[in-house]
Amino acid sequence: MIPTQSSPAALGRARELVEPALRGAIDRLTPELRPVAAYHLGWVDAEGRPSGGDGGKGVRPALALLSAEAAGAPASLGVPGGVAVELVHDFSLIHDDVIDGDAERRHRPTVWALFGVGRAVIVGDALLALAQQIVLDPGLVGGEVAGASGNGHRAAQVVADATAAMIAGQALDMAFESVPYVDVAGCLAMEAGKTGALLACASSIGAVLAGADDTVVAALHRFGVELGLAFQAVDDVLGIWGDPATTGKPAWSDLRSHKKTLPVAAALAAGGSEAEELASLLSSEPLEEQGVARAAALVESRGGRLAAEEEADRRLASALEALSSVELAERPRAELAEVARFVVERKH
């Protein structure tokens, strides 16, 4: 995506630093894997021709670089972390599309839809292994680690732990599709894993690579978890009421796939006959077009949409509060806050 006027400058700066390193990392893949990864990243089209496609906003790399700067280190020290986190993110998108059966992402066929399930599985696997290789040896992408090599080891642990938590969250999300009821706390725990863990990793890995104090790392980690919950609450609203032209998904998409996201959990928790009707609708298989529309109306009338919007605001405030709780370099602190607001306020 070409940064628009309203994109924080940190996103463009991070793209300039991280994209060459990311391209260098993808070049390490063998010829069977590389073109599929490049297609997913929007660098080439289905025939392998260069394309100026939309490779996403690059929020995670930007957070990684800002977290190095917030800890007083140069942004370049965060680059291997930014590359690793982006690779883990892409691994999860490619596999999630297989799991959810989603045939389109960013208005293009998903990897499995174009290359088959087998290739989507193996390319996702390759990106995860590559992420670990790079964070264990930042020199692979021209990076360095400040101070003792122990920082690189700790960074690799942060990436592995975040990956494990993200996978556990995704598995819980899948399990929620086949249960009739999910409470708000359960839903938030799932989303803290599915979305919060990797954003927390992105927001703290630069500081880890820079050898920052535990208190600084912990505050940046908390910022990332809260930001992840805010981001996911917005995403949950868009997953039901988002404009199909913008989201690239059909209207009420999450309801069609029986996902128990935050608006649904909040509406179910509100109780009453409408909540019962909603629970019954969401247990119907298949859920007809009319039923989907009715379910969306019920989620809204039982306050699910408003609850998710309020949750997003509350989590954004907590994220900003975490940033203020420790000593950080001033300019990157302000830019972390700017990126957080940008992410949460999109189409919202």
Added chain:
Amino acid sequence: MIPTQSSPAALGRARELVEPALRGAIDRLTPELRPVAAYHLGWVDAEGRPSGGDGGKGVRPALALLSAEAAGAPASLGVPGGVAVELVHDFSLIHDDVIDGDAERRHRPTVWALFGVGRAVIVGDALLALAQQIVLDPGLVGGEVAGASGNGHRAAQVVADATAAMIAGQALDMAFESVPYVDVAGCLAMEAGKTGALLACASSIGAVLAGADDTVVAALHRFGVELGLAFQAVDDVLGIWGDPATTGKPAWSDLRSHKKTLPVAAALAAGGSEAEELASLLSSEPLEEQGVARAAALVESRGGRLAAEEEADRRLASALEALSSVELAERPRAELAEVARFVVERKH
């Protein structure tokens, strides 16, 4: 599997040390992931009831422990490495079954066949992330790392590099299914990745965790690659002529799926009209029952079976030679050789 009289004692000893640690590792998974992993490992049946199933021979954990001992360290030091390597192996089996569409393994339904493709993908992912967590923090399974923590970092790199090489090999194997011709060198390069990389990791990771010299680690690594190639050559023979009652796969299984394994590559390279007929048969889609039988006969008559059997013997000899090339503790050296012979001589 209950060790039979002919199993090397090292396999049984390794199982006693590694299985409790492996169970502890699997216990770290969340309730959505744990039962699926336990099913794959043969610990529970499809309904989650404990079963004394066949979880494989445990060759990789045994190699990991012997490699620690060969470097003069106690076997216990290799346990986290053995657990990590076993988890990476299981991750690859679960995903390979999805990729190849194999519905049976060890005479039971595969994970995707029983729980669906989505769950097989996510559980495989979880095992890979868990492997990295454990090798980065051996304390998670009660393990320790000798000397500087740098050994743990190096061990994590060995695991990540082996995983990446294994995935690249599997991607090449997939690509071979849709090309008419593969030469022997290309086939061996693919098998060095697909099978050799992880056996090399298993055979050297104990020494890495023990902080052994580079020359010792390199020799053990070379032992593992050669053993992997020997093992795979035997597997390739079984993949065509193996007894379905033993392999759990239909006769000529690899030919049905158009795999270009070593016997096929060798037969194609022998040239002549029979090789041309074989190439043409393997390009037919679908390949009828009669064609599969004819292809198997052609591979044998063009010397493919003999070439693979000779390759296995040659690679086993190279593996044993690698063991003799450096100073290693005598008893574990002899046991590494015994495990290698056992693996290559099974049903052969």
